[in-house]
Amino acid sequence: MGTRTQRRRPELAAFLRSRRARVTPADVGMPPGLRRRTPGLRREEVAQLSGVGVTWYTWLEQGRPINASPQVLDAVARTLRLDPPEREHLYRLAEVPFEPGPEGLSRRVGAEVQAIIDALDPLLAVVYNARYDVLATNAAYRDLFLVPPAGVAGTGLPNVLWTLFTLPEGICPLVHREVELPLMVATLRSSYGRHVGEPVWEDFIRGLSAASPWFAELWASCEVVVPGPRVKTFRHTAVGRMRMTSQSLSVDGMPECRIVVYTPEDEDARAKIALLRERRELLFPAADKEVVHG
Numbered sequence: 650m651g652t653r654t655q656r657r658r659p660e661l662a663a664f665l666r667s668r669r670a671r672v673t674p675a676d677v678g679m680p681p682g683l684r685r686r687t688p689g690l691r692r693e694e695v696a697q698l699s700g701v702g703v704t705w706y707t708w709l710e711q712g713r714p715i716n717a718s719p720q721v722l723d724a725v726a727r728t729l730r731l732d733p734p735e736r737e738h739l740y741r742l743a744e745v746p747f748e749p750g751p752e753g754l755s756r757r758v759g760a761e762v763q764a765i766i767d768a769l770d771p772l773l774a775v776v777y778n779a780r781y782d783v784l785a786t787n788a789a790y791r792d793l794f795l796v797p798p799a800g801v802a803g804t805g806l807p808n809v810l811w812t813l814f815t816l817p818e819g820i821c822p823l824v825h826r827e828v829e830l831p832l833m834v835a836t837l838r839s840s841y842g843r844h845v846g847e848p849v850w851e852d853f854i855r856g857l858s859a860a861s862p863w864f865a866e867l868w869a870s871c872e873v874v875v876p877g878p879r880v881k882t883f884r885h886t887a888v889g890r891m892r893m894t895s896q897s898l899s900v901d902g903m904p905e906c907r908i909v910v911y912t913p914e915d916e917d918a919r920a921k922i923a924l925l926r927e928r929r930e931l932l933f934p935a936a937d938k939e940v941v942h943g
Contacts, residue, residue, distance in 0.1 A: 658712030661742035665710045668729040669695055676730065690728075699724040709743075717743045758785040762900060766908060771922055773893070773911035776900070779840035780853060781833070782806040784906065792925040793885055793911075794822050808853075810837065814861035824882035824890060832879070834864065835872040840905060842873075876907060880914055888925060891918035 670689035674680060677690070677698055690698075696706040701721055708715050709725075722745055726736045740747040758776050766774035766787045773793055776784040783806065813823055813830060823829055844850040858865035876897045884890050892914035897907040913919035 657742050657744060658714070661739075662710055662712035664738065664742060665725075665729070668731060668735070669710075672728075672730055677728065695725065695728050698728040701725070717745055719745055758900075758903070758906075762903070762908070769910060771926055773922075775909050776903075777809065777907055777909060778903075779837075779843075779905035780850065781809045781837065783809060788929065789922065789926065790911070792922070792929050793883060810834070810864075811857055811860070814857060814864045822883050822885065824884055829879075829881060830863075831867050831870075831872065832874060834867040835874040836876055838868070838871065839873045839875050843905070881911075885921070885925065887928060888921040891921045893918060 669692070672689050674690065674694070677694075679694065692707050692710060693703045696703040699706065699721070701724065705715065706725070709717060719740075722739055722743060723736075726739055731739060737747050762776060763785050766776065766785060770787050770789040773790040774787045775790050776786075778784060810833060813821060813826065813833070818826065841850060841854070854868065858868060878897075879895050880892060881895055882890055882892050893911040894914050896910050896912065898910065900906050900908060913922055
């Protein structure tokens with residue numbers, strides 16, 4: 650048994666005992682019984698309510714090296730009334746790959762996150778979820794990307810991948826698509842592993858494969874990468890090409906979402922971003938107050 654496993658087992662035992670102690674028989678519709686010395690539920694009650702053997706649950710709570718399936722851990726999590734972060738913590742301690750439920754993929758951002766990306770202007774900022782749905786943008790991002798990404802059936806959200814694979818190359822804002830798009834598809838696949846079989850994801854993959862034979866070809870290659878910093882070249886009809894560095898930042902409380910910030914790579918790009926901002930202020934003197942996905 651490795652050192653990490655040896656450390657996780659006592660943590661698992663302590664975590665389960667503490668969660669069991671806070672759930673009363675009344676919470677789960679059981680009579681309190683007589684001579685109850687245990688705060689909360691007894692081990693045998695947790696086992697019964699979870700549909701597992703008393704010995705198995707006892708060994709789990711004792712931190713013994715036993716195997717646990719996601720289905721059994723979910724049953725225990727329901728009995729102990731674990732919230733989503735606690736459920737994920739249980740999985741990590743039990744060394745079982747954690748699969749967030751379909752509700753785990755965020756579809757909107759709060760006012761605080763929107764305020765953060767707005768404050769980053771003149772840096773370009775956008776919030777994506779794992780499927781590259783656009784959840785929020787700031788004005789600088791909208792300055793550069795003139796064409797709003799197409800909405801995806803079933804989500805109602807604009808999606809960057811759908812846009813980049815279906816726009817004609819001549820008006821696509823991303824230069825060097827032959828390099829960048831395969832990396833984006835490989836990044837998408839690294840997230841897809843957590844959502845295999847979910848209808849919205851399967852419909853998205855199927856729909857984009859039908860709309861873009863190139864996407865279908867790249868998807869079939871099964872390449873996988875994780876998000877990371879990149880230098881990308883974009884084009885704008887008013888100012889031409891500019892090189893930007895992208896950096897992803899995670900967002901607390903928003904699983905599988907990231908703020909992507911684009912920073913000018915050189916003085917030429919910095920000057921062009923400033924020109925786009927001036928152009929916006931001339932065209933829209935009301936200061937672009939409405940939040941628009943783009």
